[in-house]
Amino acid sequence: MLEGILTGLDTAFSPINLGMVLLGCFAGTFIGMLPGLGPVSAIALMIPITYGFDPASGMILMAGVYYGAVFGGSTSAILINAPGVSGAVATAFDGHPMARNGQAGRALAIAAYSSFLGGTIGAILLFAFVPVLARLSLSFQSADYFALMLFGCTAIAAFSGKGQVLKAISMTLLGLMLATIGQDPSGIQRFTFGVVDLYDGISFLLLSMATFALAEALLVVLRGETAASEAGSSGLSKDKLGSLRLGREEAKDLAPAVGRSSILGFFVGILPGAGATIASFLAYGMERNLAPGEQKAQFGKGNARGLAAPETANNAASTGSFVPLLTLGIPGSATTAIMLGALLSYGVQPGPRLYVDNPEIFWSVIISMYMGNIILLLLNLPLIPYIAKLLDVPRQMLTPIILFFSLIGVYLVSFNSFDLTLMVIVGIVAVVLRVLDYPLAPLLLGFILGGMMEENLRRALLIWDGSWAFLWQRPLTLTIMLITLATVLIPLWSAFRSRRRESITDVFAE
Amino acid sequence: MTVVSIVDNRTRVGSFLILVFSLCYLRAIFDIPVDTAWAEEHVTSRTLPMGLAIASIAFALIQLFQPAVKGSDMSVSSAVEGFHWRPMVLLVVLMLAYALGFHVLGFVLGTFLFLLAGFWVLGERRPLVSILVSGGLSLFMWIMLTRVFGLFLESGSLYRHLVGLR
Numbered sequence: 318m319l320e321g322i323l324t325g326l327d328t329a330f331s332p333i334n335l336g337m338v339l340l341g342c343f344a345g346t347f348i349g350m351l352p353g354l355g356p357v358s359a360i361a362l363m364i365p366i367t368y369g370f371d372p373a374s375g376m377i378l379m380a381g382v383y384y385g386a387v388f389g390g391s392t393s394a395i396l397i398n399a400p401g402v403s404g405a406v407a408t409a410f411d412g413h414p415m416a417r418n419g420q421a422g423r424a425l426a427i428a429a430y431s432s433f434l435g436g437t438i439g440a441i442l443l444f445a446f447v448p449v450l451a452r453l454s455l456s457f458q459s460a461d462y463f464a465l466m467l468f469g470c471t472a473i474a475a476f477s478g479k480g481q482v483l484k485a486i487s488m489t490l491l492g493l494m495l496a497t498i499g500q501d502p503s504g505i506q507r508f509t510f511g512v513v514d515l516y517d518g519i520s521f522l523l524l525s526m527a528t529f530a531l532a533e534a535l536l537v538v539l540r541g542e543t544a545a546s547e548a549g550s551s552g553l554s555k556d557k558l559g560s561l562r563l564g565r566e567e568a569k570d571l572a573p574a575v576g577r578s579s580i581l582g583f584f585v586g587i588l589p590g591a592g593a594t595i596a597s598f599l600a601y602g603m604e605r606n607l608a609p610g611e612q613k614a615q616f617g618k619g620n621a622r623g624l625a626a627p628e629t630a631n632n633a634a635s636t637g638s639f640v641p642l643l644t645l646g647i648p649g650s651a652t653t654a655i656m657l658g659a660l661l662s663y664g665v666q667p668g669p670r671l672y673v674d675n676p677e678i679f680w681s682v683i684i685s686m687y688m689g690n691i692i693l694l695l696l697n698l699p700l701i702p703y704i705a706k707l708l709d710v711p712r713q714m715l716t717p718i719i720l721f722f723s724l725i726g727v728y729l730v731s732f733n734s735f736d737l738t739l740m741v742i743v744g745i746v747a748v749v750l751r752v753l754d755y756p757l758a759p760l761l762l763g764f765i766l767g768g769m770m771e772e773n774l775r776r777a778l779l780i781w782d783g784s785w786a787f788l789w790q791r792p793l794t795l796t797i798m799l800i801t802l803a804t805v806l807i808p809l810w811s812a813f814r815s816r817r818r819e820s821i822t823d824v825f826a827e
Numbered sequence: 828m829t830v831v832s833i834v835d836n837r838t839r840v841g842s843f844l845i846l847v848f849s850l851c852y853l854r855a856i857f858d859i860p861v862d863t864a865w866a867e868e869h870v871t872s873r874t875l876p877m878g879l880a881i882a883s884i885a886f887a888l889i890q891l892f893q894p895a896v897k898g899s900d901m902s903v904s905s906a907v908e909g910f911h912w913r914p915m916v917l918l919v920v921l922m923l924a925y926a927l928g929f930h931v932l933g934f935v936l937g938t939f940l941f942l943l944a945g946f947w948v949l950g951e952r953r954p955l956v957s958i959l960v961s962g963g964l965s966l967f968m969w970i971m972l973t974r975v976f977g978l979f980l981e982s983g984s985l986y987r988h989l990v991g992l993r
Contacts, residue, residue: 483886483889483890483893484838484841484890486886487841487842487845487883487886487887487890490879490882490883490886491845491848491883493875493879494849494852494876494879494880494883497875497876497879501872503871503872505859505860505861505872506859506860507859507872507876508852508855508859508876510855535915535918535919538911538914538915538918538949539910539911539912539915540909540910540911541909541910541911711951712949713946713949713950713951714946714949714951714960716918716945716949717918717941717942717945717946717948717949718942718964720918720922720945721938721941721942721945721964724922724925724926725938725968728929729972729978732979734926734927734929734930734981737922737925737926737929738923738926738927740926741919741922741923741926744919744922745919748915749844750841752837752903752906752907753837753838753840753841753844753903753906754837754838754841754901754906755841770875771875774870774874774875775870778869778870779870782869783869783870784869813893
């Protein structure tokens with residue numbers, strides 16, 4: 318393990334990779350600050366750029382972009398009450414009122430320090446958990462992997478919002494169906510309808526760019542948020558920002574909230590499908606419930622704890638979400654799903670073997686994630702007044718540029734203009750699904766896990782001579798299958814009951 | 828009656844669309860050739876798609892026939908209220924034109940025209956700024972991609988025709 322860490326340190330501290338973290342953090346902050354573009358879009362936009370890179374450098378750049386985008390999302394949430402990412406929604410509850418009260422600098426400082434501490438505690442927990450889990454998962458067989466992938470697909474659905482469980486399951490299935498387009502593991506063409514451009518299937522980059530970057534940009538246009546007069550404006554000069562320093566007393570007061578939220582955030586982040594948004598809301602709710610009566614009333618009006626808790630939790634959860642990706646090869650969120658796709662395209666298979674076969678990637682990503690936190694604190698915080706100027710760029714110019722980068726990003730990977738047309742079509746479908754309130758993260762997760770799931774299923778069935786008994790005869794597979802069933806059935810049952818109750822109440826109210 | 832009508836309900840419209848897609852997918856499964864060498868196997872190229880199609884149809888039907896609740900099932904009409912369709916449709920047309928005309932116009936000219944038109948569609952009415960930004964960005968990207976990263980970019984049949992290249 319020590320050797321692996323040293324290799325990782327050597328890789329992470331190479332000048333090129335240090336530059337990657339720096340570049341990633343800056344690019345991520347810029348993109349994350351734009352309302353509508355979150356870490357998923359930011360990473361998706363980076364993929365074409367990193368295709369020619371060494372896998373470790375590519376992943377380091379993306380890890381930097383991830384943290385930068387999370388930080389950028391919080392900045393726009395605090396300054397203009399427009400969270401760039403869903404994980405920063407809870408940040409806006411108290412962060413924006415603080416900015417309105419003339420404490421924008423203080424709010425940004427609290428957000429940055431909390432994020433840093435959340436990331437630090439998350440990284441320590443990651444160091445402790447990942448090797449243990451990776452070693453444990455080395456004993457996994459195809460049957461267990463199939464069950465795990467099924468669990469990954471269902472967990473994201475189970476953690477969807479109220480009334481979204483069935484929709485999320487449908488989207489996961491849709492993603493799995495899209496993954497079957499093209500050549501199957503035995504070399505047979507499926508659902509290609511004789512179109513040569515579909516023989517290799519739909520690229521994950523095309524799907525992720527179309528469903529996130531392109532669809533988001535089109536939705537911004539649909540909602541009319543691009544008009545020159547409505548351009549987001551930070552309205553901040555360096556003088557108006559106020560002090561970026563925190564007092565010792567204040568730091569002492571916030572410390573317990575930061576500690577609690579870090580641990581909560583990390584463990585919520587590990588759960589596939591839960592992620593930063595749920596973690597930040599849970600941390601906010603926890604701090605609000607723990608606050609004494611007088612302080613509780615201040616929540617939502619600019620309470621520092623109300624800002625520190627979600628910020629800490631969402632960063633710790635971002636770190637935690639790397640645990641299932643690095644140890645099991647199962648993404649826990651849309652962001653890590655895109656990273657999984659990127660790793661696969663580099664020819665690197667995440668999972669327990671990554672720890673053994675590519676320790677330089679495994680450890681350098683973990684180390685770089687922490688370095689990303691340090692860079693965000695040391696460089697981004699002082700530069701916030703300048704970075705915030707991006708919010709003043711007219712949206713009527715920014716949106717076509719985002720569309721162009723999405724399109725050309727996909728083209729640069731395949732050099733096939735058919736992909737551009739397909740991307741526009743997928744983007745329109747994604748907009749329709751978003752309008753109909755269907756979550757798109759499960760679709761991407763299903764799409765990315767689809768190929769691996771089929772491969773493991775086929776292998777398991779071959780080993781078990783065509784018998785499905787592996788699902789209940791292998792104790793580990795059975796355990797995962799039972800957990801999977803519970804994650805589907807419990808939320809489905811509660812959704813069905815609440816829907817029935819609401820429906821009956823509605824009819825009686827009439 | 829507070830129960831939202833079937834047609835104007837986001838969940839029902841969505842599940843109906845997914846049902847139609849799943850039925851088409853199910854139909855297409857029967858066109859997948861089954862390799863004779865694999866035909867006797869327990870798992871073929873049709874196994875997983877068949878399972879997925881059945882599951883997707885089942886979930887779409889559950890959503891279609893579950894009781895509708897006004898609070899959580901917002902109507903499609905209210906969801907799209909205030910939407911700015913015109914610029915969105917124009918941008919989609921622009922993107923399609925960019926994609927289909929890429930081989931003719933090439934990267935630089937295609938990108939320049941796409942950005943210029945995109946700015947105009949979204950309300951940018953300063954011609955000089957628009958030309959400078961779109962022209963500058965397309966040239967900058969072309970230099971970066973071809974000269975720095977060494978990538979080949981389509982110069983376009985129009986350009987080749989104009990300079991006499993075949």
